[in-house]
Amino acid sequence: MKCENKAQKAIMLGLDGADPVLMQRFFSEGYLPNLQKVVEMGAAREDLSMLGAMPTITPPNWASLSTGAWPGTHGITCFWNHTSGKPLLELEHGFNSKLSEAEFIWDAADRAGKKSIVFNYPTGWPASNENLIVVDGTGINANTKGFIDFEKIYRCKAGAFPVNILFHDGDQSGVNCMVEGEVDVKQFDVDTDQQKPSDQDLANATPGGGKIQIGANSRVTKEVAQVDYVDTAIKPCKGWKNEIATAREVVLPVNTGNQVRYGLLIAEDGVNYNKLEIYTSKKDEKPIGVVYSGQWSDWIYDSFKIDGREVPVAYKLKIMQLAKDASEMDLYYSFALDLESQKYFHPHELGPKMYKEVGPMVHMSNCGLDDIQIETQAAMYEWYGKALKYLTSNNEWALLYAHAHALDFCNHNYQCKVLEEYGPNYKYYLYDVVLKYYEMSDKLVGDVLAMMDEDTVLFITSDHGGMSKEFGCEIPLLGDPWSVGGKLFEDMGYLVIKRDEKGKAEIDWDKTTAISQRSGYIYVNLKGREPHGCVEPEQYDELVEKIIDDLMTYRDPENGRRPFALALRKQDMPIIGLGGDHVGDVYFTFNPNWTRVHGTSLTTHEYKGTSVNCLFMMTGAGVKKGEKLKRTVRIVDVVPTICELTGIPTPANVEGGVIYQGLEG
Numbered sequence: 001m002k003c004e005n006k007a008q009k010a011i012m013l014g015l016d017g018a019d020p021v022l023m024q025r026f027f028s029e030g031y032l033p034n035l036q037k038v039v040e041m042g043a044a045r046e047d048l049s050m051l052g053a054m055p056t057i058t059p060p061n062w063a064s065l066s067t068g069a070w071p072g073t074h075g076i077t078c079f080w081n082h083t084s085g086k087p088l089l090e091l092e093h094g095f096n097s098k099l100s101e102a103e104f105i106w107d108a109a110d111r112a113g114k115k116s117i118v119f120n121y122p123t124g125w126p127a128s129n130e131n132l133i134v135v136d137g138t139g140i141n142a143n144t145k146g147f148i149d150f151e152k153i154y155r156c157k158a159g160a161f162p163v164n165i166l167f168h169d170g171d172q173s174g175v176n177c178m179v180e181g182e183v184d185v186k187q188f189d190v191d192t193d194q195q196k197p198s199d200q201d202l203a204n205a206t207p208g209g210g211k212i213q214i215g216a217n218s219r220v221t222k223e224v225a226q227v228d229y230v231d232t233a234i235k236p237c238k239g240w241k242n243e244i245a246t247a248r249e250v251v252l253p254v255n256t257g258n259q260v261r262y263g264l265l266i267a268e269d270g271v272n273y274n275k276l277e278i279y280t281s282k283k284d285e286k287p288i289g290v291v292y293s294g295q296w297s298d299w300i301y302d303s304f305k306i307d308g309r310e311v312p313v314a315y316k317l318k319i320m321q322l323a324k325d326a327s328e329m330d331l332y333y334s335f336a337l338d339l340e341s342q343k344y345f346h347p348h349e350l351g352p353k354m355y356k357e358v359g360p361m362v363h364m365s366n367c368g369l370d371d372i373q374i375e376t377q378a379a380m381y382e383w384y385g386k387a388l389k390y391l392t393s394n395n396e397w398a399l400l401y402a403h404a405h406a407l408d409f410c411n412h413n414y415q416c417k418v419l420e421e422y423g424p425n426y427k428y429y430l431y432d433v434v435l436k437y438y439e440m441s442d443k444l445v446g447d448v449l450a451m452m453d454e455d456t457v458l459f460i461t462s463d464h465g466g467m468s469k470e471f472g473c474e475i476p477l478l479g480d481p482w483s484v485g486g487k488l489f490e491d492m493g494y495l496v497i498k499r500d501e502k503g504k505a506e507i508d509w510d511k512t513t514a515i516s517q518r519s520g521y522i523y524v525n526l527k528g529r530e531p532h533g534c535v536e537p538e539q540y541d542e543l544v545e546k547i548i549d550d551l552m553t554y555r556d557p558e559n560g561r562r563p564f565a566l567a568l569r570k571q572d573m574p575i576i577g578l579g580g581d582h583v584g585d586v587y588f589t590f591n592p593n594w595t596r597v598h599g600t601s602l603t604t605h606e607y608k609g610t611s612v613n614c615l616f617m618m619t620g621a622g623v624k625k626g627e628k629l630k631r632t633v634r635i636v637d638v639v640p641t642i643c644e645l646t647g648i649p650t651p652a653n654v655e656g657g658v659i660y661q662g663l664e665g
Contacts, residue, residue: 005646005647006621006645006664007622008398008455009456010399010400010646010648011400011402012066012399012401013444014404015444016058016406017462017464018438020048020462020465021465022415023035023048026435026438027039033442034442034445035460040626041619041620042458042617042618042624043662044618044627044662045629045633048616050615050635051633051634052064052613052614053603053635054576054589054603055077056463057463058079058095058140059076059081059123060076060094061635063102064577065461065463065635066123067100067103068102068637068653068655069102069636069651069655070577072577072583075581076099078521081096082518082582083582084529085530087187088515088530089507090185090187090188091517093185094122094123095138096138097123097124097127097128099123101653102651103652105399105642105648106128107128108650108651109399110131115131115397116132117134117397117400117401118133118137119142119387119403120135120142120403122140127346133391135345136344141364148255148311148313148338149256150227151333152227153227153228153229153230153332153333154230154232154329155231155330156232156330157233157234158234158235158328159235160233163231163251163253165231166229167257168226168228169225188485226367226368234249234265234326235250246266247266248326255305255336261279263331264277264279267326273293273323275290275291276291277290280302289317294319296316296317299316300317311339312338313338318332319331320369332367334363334376335365358386361383363380365377374437378443380406381444382443384404385444386447389450404441404444410437414430415610416467416468416597418430419608421471454621457618457622457623457645457646458619459616459617461614461635463614464598464599464603464614465611465615467595467597467605467612469592469595469607470593470607473559476594479588479590480518483517484515485507486515486516489522496512510534511534513535517584519599519600520588520589522585523584524544524547526585547585548586551564551586552567563593564588565591566588566589566602589602595612623662627662629659629661631659636655640657641663644663
């Protein structure tokens with residue numbers, strides 16, 4: 001069967017973390033009209049699902065969606081990657097196109113003279129051919145590394161005290177799917193704190209708040225700053241060029257505390273303070289920005305001195321609360337965007353040009369305050385819609401691959417505990433919060449639909465969903481995308497830790513026979529392969545069998561049930577698309593009741609209306625209208641189907657098949 005290239009253009013929009021099971025509930029309640037329109041106009045399974053790759057983690061699945069190959073073939077096998085023979089604690093950041101050992105669809109398109117746009121696509125950076133238009137892809141949000149000052153909350157109170165800054169806790173582990181700074185290769189170490197939060201801790205936590213620090217042998221909630229907190233005094237104004245007797249002033253550090261801006265609090269009616277003006281100096285004639293109580297400012301255009309030069313920046317402010325007598329104020333300051341940032345755009349001049357033509361971009365907040373997080377995510381998605389329209393309207397293209405991450409952020413912060421068993425108040429409150437994230441995603445889908453014509457085909461997918469786990473099923477300290485070691489493995493006797501009198505810990509490689517690494521891999525410390533190997537090759541098979549036996553017979557100490565769903569030998573991993581030099585000697589997953597949102601589960605897992613399933617739907621040129629697919633759709637089937645519709649050459653390493661059942665004859 002051939003469809004004879006009925007589409008001239010193809011769009012693949014990836015909604016990271018979109019859960020088809022939860023989406024069906026929203027459909028039944030009348031929400032998400034644009035996504036419903038795609039289903040009605042096109043083809044999808046009744047349950048909207050698609051089988052994803054293992055592990056159910058961001059980089060390997062988006063790589064499969066852009067190569068048509070399983071992780072065992074393309075070689076990106078978790079959030080962090082490991083290459084056999086390198087030190088077991090040395091991992092490479094998985095958001096890297098250079099790690100892929102399979103051809104991307106946009107490179108196959110280039111072979112045929114067809115141009116592509118790759119927008120915020122994990123594993124899409126750096127550009128793999130010179131003809132690509134690429135907007136980042138080094139992480140979960142577009143141009144995160146183009147923001148040069150961290151988000152802040154100014155806690156302002158009337159008084160006379162010095163400014164104090166509590167800087168955020170910088171994190172390069174990848175927790176919350178974000179890696180701060182320039183990290184390609186990281187040496188992991190051992191965290192000796194062996195506590196973990198209970199389900200009640202999670203249920204009582206501020207929705208969206210709390211930070212999970214993943215260590216080599218622990219998963220602990222730490223009281224650390226997620227944003228920069230600034231305590232600063234509100235005082236009577238003094239020394240201003242245009243001094244107002246009733247006004248109040250506040251000093252606001254910016255640029256990582258290296259510079260300050262001056263705020264002037266004003267009561268426009270002479271009594272109730274409602275307005276904040278921002279100045280670079282008390283001697284300035286006019287403010288550079290204005291913000292009203294309870295509202296967001298417009299873009300504030302400023303410049304910061306960095307490395308001896310003035311860098312143009314843009315940021316926004318929101319007054320979260322302001323006492324009418326100006327005795328206190330909580331002020332949110334967004335990430336500050338470098339308007340000259342070019343590094344993560346291809347061609348490089350595209351970045352500043354987009355900021356000029358489309359406008360600056362708000363970066364999502366991770367401050368732990370639900371309203372701020374929702375509003376910044378929505379603003380970021382609004383920019384995405386405008387940016388995609390700009391890129392597709394001003395460039396030649398046959399293929400657009402775009403990715404948006406708000407739903408996965410939502411899953412980790414809210415959907416993981418949306419069930420009534422975590423508390424009835426949580427159930428209703430969090431359900432409403434989760435819906436808001438799906439609605440902003442639906443709006444983005446509407447923006448993309450507006451870009452289509454009769455010659456365009458659209459695919460909407462996700463790399464995995466997001467699940468709540470059963471209350472009371474405490475996740476064993478083993479198997480996280482951002483960890484090595486494994487406290488459970490230490491208890492079982494495979495991992496041996498040396499601790500000195502000061503509590504510093506390191507692995508005793510002479511006694512360690514196996515180590516847990518990343519989301520579900522167990523590596524034997526094999527002599528001749530590992531730099532510090534101690535296990536003789538003739539002991540390998542017996543040790544692997546024992547590891548699997550120990551995992552599958554392990555029982556939760558609290559409820560006596562089995563947390564582990566499966567454990568496979570390396571030679572058996574191809575049945576789930578794994579293998580090669582970037583996986584361990586054993587791969588395991590948890591049962592659904594123990595799934596930590598995603599990543600440690602099978603792609604088919606569901607629990608009480610939430611799931612890890614991938615989303616799939618397609619519509620447009622060459623696609624049947626209103627078709628309910630009976631066949632199983634797999635994540636590797638998307639690329640060959642796009643190629644079938646558009647005439648793009650099939651990438652060299654494709655392992656999927658065309659979804660002919662959804663195509664017009």
